[in-house]
Amino acid sequence: MSVTFAEKLARMPGYQAGVPTGQAPEAIAAGAIAQLASNESPSPPHPKVIEAIAAAAGAMNRYPDPDATLLRRRIAERYDTDPARVAVGNGSCEILLAAAEALCEPGAEILYSWPAFSMYPYLPALTGAREVRVPLAAGDIHDLDAMAAEVTAATQLVLVCNPNNPTGTHRPAAEVAAFCERLPAHVTVILDEAYVEFQTHNDVDASVDLLADLPNLVVLRTFSKCYGLAGLRVGYALGSPKFRAAIDAVRQPFSVNALAQAAGAEAILHQDDVTRRVESTVAERLRVEEGLAALGLTTSDTHANFSWIDLGEAGEAGVVAGLAERSIAVRPGTPLGDPGHIRVSYGSAEENARFLAGLGEILD
Numbered sequence: 001m002s003v004t005f006a007e008k009l010a011r012m013p014g015y016q017a018g019v020p021t022g023q024a025p026e027a028i029a030a031g032a033i034a035q036l037a038s039n040e041s042p043s044p045p046h047p048k049v050i051e052a053i054a055a056a057a058g059a060m061n062r063y064p065d066p067d068a069t070l071l072r073r074r075i076a077e078r079y080d081t082d083p084a085r086v087a088v089g090n091g092s093c094e095i096l097l098a099a100a101e102a103l104c105e106p107g108a109e110i111l112y113s114w115p116a117f118s119m120y121p122y123l124p125a126l127t128g129a130r131e132v133r134v135p136l137a138a139g140d141i142h143d144l145d146a147m148a149a150e151v152t153a154a155t156q157l158v159l160v161c162n163p164n165n166p167t168g169t170h171r172p173a174a175e176v177a178a179f180c181e182r183l184p185a186h187v188t189v190i191l192d193e194a195y196v197e198f199q200t201h202n203d204v205d206a207s208v209d210l211l212a213d214l215p216n217l218v219v220l221r222t223f224s225k226c227y228g229l230a231g232l233r234v235g236y237a238l239g240s241p242k243f244r245a246a247i248d249a250v251r252q253p254f255s256v257n258a259l260a261q262a263a264g265a266e267a268i269l270h271q272d273d274v275t276r277r278v279e280s281t282v283a284e285r286l287r288v289e290e291g292l293a294a295l296g297l298t299t300s301d302t303h304a305n306f307s308w309i310d311l312g313e314a315g316e317a318g319v320v321a322g323l324a325e326r327s328i329a330v331r332p333g334t335p336l337g338d339p340g341h342i343r344v345s346y347g348s349a350e351e352n353a354r355f356l357a358g359l360g361e362i363l364d
């Protein structure tokens with residue numbers, strides 16, 4: 001008899017890394033690869049954050065604080081809320097997976113728009129819940145009316161990716177509020193705001209303000225993007241104390257390591273650094289979007305640190321391969337849910353110029 005694995009294994013979508021495993025860190029650090037495939041920050045963490053990590057490193061013989069007390073307190077202070085309402089995770093991905101486990105039995109429904117973050121299909125695959133996908137509306141925006149119409153007695157979890165990955169489109173907080181108000185009380189809504197700091201048309205905390213009136217809303221954010229800490233894996237959710245307790249109940253203790261706790265607790269104190277990163281991202285967004293328009297390409301109305309490019313006749317595979325030959329990594333649209341597109345993250349000014357020049361050559 002051979003080993004048999006759980007049935008759900010066959011349902012797991014599998015995650016493709018942005019650049020091939022094994023060559024990433026050295027080649028990227030040396031500038032040999034322009035890594036524009038994972039929506040990371042091109043700048044290293046704030047020097048004080050690196051100091052905090054170094055200071056914590058000497059105590060690695062100990063397990064981390066299981067309650068991440070300092071990190072949760074600092075996050076609570078930043079948002080003027082109670083630490084009991086702050087869940088932290090090994091990346092916000094862990095919180096998404098834990099939420100699905102805590103909320104869903106087989107037969108439950110998980111509702112989300114598509115294309116959206118490529119981790120979402122893991123949630124139904126892991127839990128045996130039924131996934132309900134609602135296509136994006138014209139302009140690649142979340143179709144909140146169509147989503148509300150799909151909610152049933154079995155809907156346990158609704159995911160709203162805002163700004164949406166991979167399209168970068170953003171629905172203002174007032175529209176999200178109107179959507180949430182229409183949902184029955186048994187539904188949890190996770191508003192996934194991994195990129196929210198990069199949008200500038202809405203107050204960055206407008207969604208957090210909604211928590212006071214919407215007890216089933218969870219706002220999910222991360223240190224991976226605008227804080228430049230993707231390598232440490234630390235994210236957080238603001239929601240009800242019950243939500244936080246549920247997340248903590250289903251995952252392993254100590255899931256946020258001590259270096260990540262120290263880094264997050266320091267990073268959140270440097271909002272001026274976040275502002276600087278956002279400003280330079282917005283400047284690069286303008287530069288890249290202008291360059292793409294000059295090449296005759298159409299993009300979604302992005303509010304994130306990446307562009308979603310409709311290649312039209314040009315063909316996704318040839319463009320991705322042509323860029324790879326020039327050591328420029330971008331994401332092909334097919335695995336993200338929309339063939340004929342690519343998603344490009346904004347890197348440094350040099351990397352973005354290299355990307356635009358390379359793309360221009362390929363399209364010629």
Ligand SMILES: Cc1ncc(COP(=O)(O)O)c(C=O)c1O
Nearest residue numbers: 091092093117165194222224235
């Ligand atoms: C929309 C969205 N949510 C969540 C995440 C997860 O981020 P992390 O687990 O690094 O916090 C990502 C990462 O790319 C993302 O694009």
